[in-house]
Amino acid sequence: MPGQRSRLKIFPALALAIFLLPILAGLLFTWAPAFGYLSAAGSTHFSLEPFATLLRHPSLPGALRSTLISGVGASLLSLALALWIAATLYGTRLWSVIELSLAPLLSLPHAAFAIGFTFLIAPSGWLIRAVSPYPSGFTYPPDWITAGDPWAVSLTLTMLFKETPFLLLMIFSGLSRLDVRRTIMIGRSLGYRRLRIWTRLIIPQLYPMLRLPLLAVLAYSLSVVDLAYIIGPSLPPTLAVLIDRWFNAPEISSRLVGAAGSLLLLFVTLACIVSALALEYLISKVGSRKILDGRRQSPFEVLVPTGSLYALVLLAVNLFSLLALILWSVAHSWRFPHFFPTRFSLTNWSTPLRQLLEPLSVSALAALLSCLLAIILVVGCFENEQNLARTRIASISQRSLWIIYLPLLIPQISFLFGIQVVLVIFHLDGTWPALVWVHLVFVLPYVFLTLANAYRSYDQRYSYVGMTLCGGPLRTLFRIKLIMLAKPILFSMAVGFGVSIAQYLPTLYVGAGRFATITTETVSIASGSDRRVMAVYALTQLLLALTGFLTAIVLPAAMFRKRKAMQN
């Protein structure tokens, strides 16, 4: 099928064109001010002054410290704990509970979770209220630093609880490609205990599939702005918050410093990524020597029960953060030390419901369009990949496909300002194509990531059978392969749907104020004081994302309700 092969070749090329050019342009146009070029502010000559100002800034060392603690800490801990949950709970009932809870966990937006979590752990929050005034004796909240502590511990915990479910999703998807059950049987028949089987047999096979998600989590945690505003340290804040402030500061010249800062953040992120890869190399070097030492039992085997402890804490923290939001959304007044609101009211819901119709439909449409485009491109890329694998031709475009992950590895603030300038030049800002495109940039890698394992482990022989039965490759693709893969495809689209809904900065920078989405409305209401209205907005955002996941779960179940073999 030479014709089809060459037609498929355009998919990786297309995917790359969507990403590479605009991001490069975005980076360049963001960097220009860092070197003194910002014509609109009358600054038109090369200068390193922005960097000098940045490096002299009194808050920089502290901001870097918080950024590194929270970014590196949260990503390494969430990987370690996600793997710990998998290793200690695989095959238990709690493991299936976790699998079922992933969709709601992933639908809970980051900022919403942070607001709920802050309310849990604050000195005036739910935990302290549970013991106040009796038996703690607190009539007023104690003056303790919990949320927003200067060491960024609460920020790290927030990201830890939010990223563990994502990495667990990646672990579930990765494990589906391994024969875990029988690998465990072989390992045990050779005398190995649970933890050693995971560290020596399963994780080495699983890790390559977790590498990119881990790096994405790392880059995200280093550059997150909204969470750092809500629960991060304040004196000084993280680097990403400092940069965001510089970009928003009244003095136009601050934008030069902001641009220099975003370049520094990019550098910090790349340095962390390289360090993570170096660490991985080191561990695999040391590990490959230890892997064959024949020791059957790890001294940590006694700690296996802590896996369910952490899993329960993870589920409970998310559940109670959600419950707090629900209660706030129907509260009229709820002061310390009351454990439940003293007055309930539904008025918090009445105004937003009318005002949120338009943002909801804009969000849903942008998410649907970007998901559809993403799935077309992703399926095209996978088809091309499988074609090439069959013909054993390695192509350059195929090998450079990792570039689609670039948007996950580069801090958003490092290129969005530049993208805005580029779009303005071409009069594309504030248009639907630009909005859908910028969402696609972030949706596509997640769809790729979540679909890859299922798509790649599809047994091609079904398609060969299909070809002999119904003819052309396209018909086989649509009538057999895509239908058999409907479940993972819809699930990856739901993940993409959620990613699109959550996009704040890209919508802001590209939308030119023309698109109010549920997320831009939520963020703007979150800059206010009213936690009750915030809860309403956050829950609405959650419901939209959850609708995507429910559709992805219910639709295939309904389609295949009479096909037992398609049900797992």
Next chain:
Amino acid sequence: MAYLPMRLLSIVIVMLFLIVCQDPAKARDWTEILAAARGQTVYFNGWGGSEVINRYISWAAEQAGQRYGVTVKHVKVADIGDVVSRILAEKSGGRTSGGSVDLMWINGENFHAMKNNGLLLPSYTQLFPNYPLVDTENKVSTLFDFTVPVDNQESPWGMAQLVFLYDSEIVTDPPADMRELLQFSQNNKGRFTYPAPPDFYGTTFIKQALLELTTDRELLYTPVNSARFEAVTAPLWEFLDSLHPHLWRSGKAHPKSAPEMKRLLADREIFISLSFNPAEASNAIATGELPPSIRTYVHDGGTIGNTHFLAIPFNSSAAEGAMVVANFLLSPEAQARKSDPAIWGDPTVLALAKLSPEQRSLFEAIPLGAATLNPEELGAVLLEPHASWVAAIEKEWQSRYSK
């Protein structure tokens, strides 16, 4: 003099703009503007953090549609700086007309920066039929925004004055000045704080402290003088150094914004908070956000007051529509509605003396609310120091407390 080329550049740009686009404000009377405005869509960009304010704006949008045929789209943002950035990007991209922002809610440093960089439409508020009603005589900040001449480049919208909110259930005798506030903090460790600069409210609190404590207040109304900065601000740092250990979280963490402080007040974490809206307490009690025991107070020597404005960017694609909307928001009807604590409670910029009796009665019918101070109680309004002090103070604050 580094400003000179930039100034020149902006003048050139404005001139070009005048030639190319026919300055909408130039040599046109109001009926022409009204006619041009009909059918236009005005993108009104402003902070969207308050449902109360959002509701008021959507009422105004409805009115503008019914009365003038202007469609108003409220673009709610978390930070108006994002919008300034966008206009800047548009300017960088060479878009001198057809911009995405038609009307924006700003004041102070943002106005200063936008004016300096030629990002605003040249003078136009003098054309508004309602502009003569503005109390420019007594409310000087309607003419000088943070001491920067407004030059008719932004339309006054509402008045603000720094007030303190306290929980009368807990605090019986609120502090009367900064010294007493320090004493209060020492006696009630951890029950007062202020947002970390560069948050607007945090900076205002520091400026208030500076105005109260400095021996040479007049200097603050001239551009910042680096040679005398140290001497002028020394009492401020001495005050903050003794205040910080007694603040909420021992000063190791600060709230990020005034809205966050409002939550802390509601949560009983702090006993004293601050606001720029004298009617905020009454409004928040009405909505249930704050308990009925919250009251307002000001310092004896007066507190900082300023004006917030609406401005039209240089490249607005619906400048006439934006003018019509800004003028409507200046009308006695819109201003009276806005100043009702049950609706928003934002004080008017108009001079009641300049209004007709019916117009005045609109204002007189408004109940103040139990937690709102009357104009006498509000006391003297201190003017904002020159805008250039802000950056200098913020920088020094950060190098002392935000490392």
Next chain:
Amino acid sequence: MSLVLDSIEICLHEAPLFKPLSLTVPAGTIVTIMGPSGCGKSTLLASICGMLDPGFSLSGTVSLNGRCLNGIDMEHRRVGILFQDDLLFPHLDVFGNMAFGLPARMSLGQKRERVDRSLAAAGLEGFGGRDIATLSGGQKARVSLLRALLAEPEAILLDEPFSKLDDNLRGSVKEFVFEQIGRLNIPALLVTHDRSDSADGAYIELN
């Protein structure tokens, strides 16, 4: 030296999969259990090595060399298992796969020597450094068996080990497996649905 099953019955949600089964596998012999797919052959093997899935329940006793296996963790049963898929670990080379089952007390050098000897005896001399992906189906099957046997199990279970092999390979692999098991002199249980796979010893129909 023998593997003894005494009135083994496996139920899935109370429903028995097959009639109670009693049987003795003496050392050095391979007993074949035949039956159509879905009759519970693999479940039987899982019960012997202690990896029954939730939902299944086991009654009767399994004992190996006089030691009752019921209730003992799988990793302490010393029962090897071989599947139709070789399940070689792709992140380890041939040596790594085979040495994985060797005891901790052996030094790396001793392990290398032991593996090399075993490879040589199996006609796979010099294969230690080979990547798993470069092996042919027959080679994989051999390495897989050697890995199981190097751990010195006291019994071995074979779950349709030949069903995925080409016809021309099947005979030689089968011969190799039986010969190796015979040399180790341990009891072996082979389940298959294909009569031609059966060993020379006794065979039992499961139903």
